[in-house]
Amino acid sequence: MAALEKKIDAKFDAMQLTINNHRSTLEHLEQNATASAESVTELQAQVKSFVGQVSELTEKCTDLEGRSKRQNIRIAGIREGMENGQGAREFVAKLLMEVLGLDELPILDRAHRALRSRPEHFIARIHNGRTMENIMRKVSSQRKLTFNGRSIQIFRDYPSAVVKRWAAFARVRQILRDKPGVKFGILYPAKLRVTYSEGEKLFTDANKAWKFAVEQFGTDK
Known part of the structure; x- marks a missing residue:
């Protein structure tokens, strides 16, 4: 009986040691899980903050782009080659005067064709804000615009967003x-x-x- 009790005590001690090791491991895992949860919560807050900042910056960029294009117009429906060797600014100024019945050639800061995906679009920047508004009034007052027998459109050049x-x-x-x-x-x-x-x-x-x-x-x- 004494020998049996000794064996049982030894096994009990071994089991107790194992249990203590498991308890220590579980406590360590619990601490790590708590730390991970806190880190995730902190990261989620940071991501939310970053998303808000990105959204705000995107809006500001769109606003700045819009302001930079405030006096830009697009003219759609102009086939390539219709310039007949004229420079883009000269061609667009004469087109606007002819199509809209302007009293004089508008002054353009620049004019060029759009990217190759839209080669029939001209983009032009009107030098004077008052001239720009006069052009847009003329556009809105006419139901249909044509140039050399071809239907065209003239509208403000807004940001793609x-x-x-x-x-x-x-x-x-x-x-x-x-x-x-x-x-x-x-x-x-x-x-x-x-x-x-x-x-x-x-x-x-x-x-x-x-x-x-x-x-x-x-x-x-």
Whole structure:
């Protein structure tokens, strides 16, 4: 019996040692898990902060780009070679004077064709802000613009990020178009304003605007 008790005590001591080792290991793992959770929480806060900063910087860059293009126009529909050897600035100035019936040639700071993906686009910077606004008034007053028998378009050269935001409202505008008593327009940089019988609504989220338009006016079908 004494020998058996001695063996049992030895095994018990060994088991106790193992349990103590496991307990120590578990405590160590628990500490590491707590530290990891705290690190993840801290990293999540940093990522959220960085996302906000990136979003803010993106908006500032878009705003700066928009300001730099404030007196830029795009002319679409001009085939390559229509310049007939003229310089880009001279050609665009004469085109604007002819198409819009301007009293004199507008002064352009620069003019060039767009990237090769849109070779039929001319981009020009109008030197004078008043001349720029006069050009845009002329454009809006004419339903159709043509040059050498070819239909063209003249519009402001907005940043691509702004154009993409506007495009997101396309299906909403399709619903609102021709609805009795409904007026809508996009405010710069990308805010849809809808005026109807119950008042005025402003949207920066295209999905929310879509939901509103469907609930109020039905689909475009």
